[in-house]
Amino acid sequence: MAERQRRRPGETREKLMGAALELVGKGRHFASLGIREVTRQAGVVPTSFYRHFRNMDDLGLQLVDELGLVLRRMMREARANVLQADKLIEESVGIFTAHAQANRSFFLFMAQGLAGESRAVQDGIRGEMRFFASELANDLRRLRLVDHLNDGDLDLTCDLVVRTVAFSLTDLLSIAPDDDYQIGQVRQRTTGFLQMIFVGAAHWQRPEA
């Protein structure tokens, strides 16, 4: 029998999730991945898969959890670096695109999952987006930038912002990772979208009943 590999606990699990992400990063769609394919990529025997996941959907769900961590890191960095309201949008978009580049596979997985075939993964990603939007709402309140909006309208605004950014993801991920010119284009366009949304929010008045 081949030498059993010494592994620290949980290593194979990480390898399997990483392998799935790698395949996604190579252009494959998560829904089309198979157990054997993933274990092969991870350098592990197919049976090992079942020690950690019940099926591919299960693995997808656990990836969503990790995705949550990535998003939280991103938010923390944004909060630390975006101090004055002045260049708020530009800087936020910059941080976002930087993270999207650095964690390309993760964000690819997220973009795929939004219309994916596992309902659970879909809901998980939607949940992450909701959380993101509510955090954004908190920040805007704290910066006193939206005092004229009631909670419902602020929620609407933040939801729209998050959706717009998420959609930009599909633009960003469909271009080569090193095509700086096009990345700049996407960043600029996304900034324009957000500016327009915030202009709308600034002039928003509750539609009379």
Place this chain on the structure above:
Amino acid sequence: MAERQRRRPGETREKLMGAALELVGKGRHFASLGIREVTRQAGVVPTSFYRHFRNMDDLGLQLVDELGLVLRRMMREARANVLQADKLIEESVGIFTAHAQANRSFFLFMAQGLAGESRAVQDGIRGEMRFFASELANDLRRLRLVDHLNDGDLDLTCDLVVRTVAFSLTDLLSIAPDDDYQIGQVRQRTTGFLQMIFVGAAHWQRPEA
């Protein structure tokens, strides 16, 4: 040998495309469909597939073409029914949700394809969205609703509108087709998004150089 089925020309081709759509409509992801699976669903022998398509990507591309027709029908109806600028947004969103319901599988396919695994399909759908946005820009110009926007800013606005509506698609398609309450919610929220965007566009002024 089994009785050869009499078919009108192109019928099998349509059946295969329809079968793929049916499977997508049942919750499967297009990227995970196989040739045998599709032919089985279509009630056709696997070899027949190759008479009409080179592979699944090819079938996907041809579906994108048909998707274009669906979108154009929708635009025509919108143009015919949305006459005064008054309830423009509400009515347009209504028409959109109605078409999304009526052609559920088609729009599911579209939502999946945006982050799908075939680059060609992805580009095709993107192209349809661009076309849609440019038509929208024409209409807004014709209705003289955006005289203060230059072409670039109008394009930005329309792009944002189309993206927002496309994203709403994923909301719409993730709820049961007969859940009228939730459909109403999505429609209302989408209307809110668009109103906010148009408020932004109305108060937009060219960012000084």
Place this chain on the structure above:
DNA sequence: TGCCCTTGTGTACAACTGTTCACTAATGTG
């Protein structure tokens, strides 16, 4: 020390996959 539990391995199997091939029925063209 002995024992259980978790994790990784190898083998096995039936089912399914994409694709090729040779054959045949119908259709259109001269």
Place this chain on the structure above:
DNA sequence: CACATTAGTGAACAGTTGTACACAAGGGCA
């Protein structure tokens, strides 16, 4: 009418798939 083209069929292939099973190595705990 003859003939070329198109479109559907069935059998066959080698390779891959998900999953089950029995077994073994190592770690933690009494």
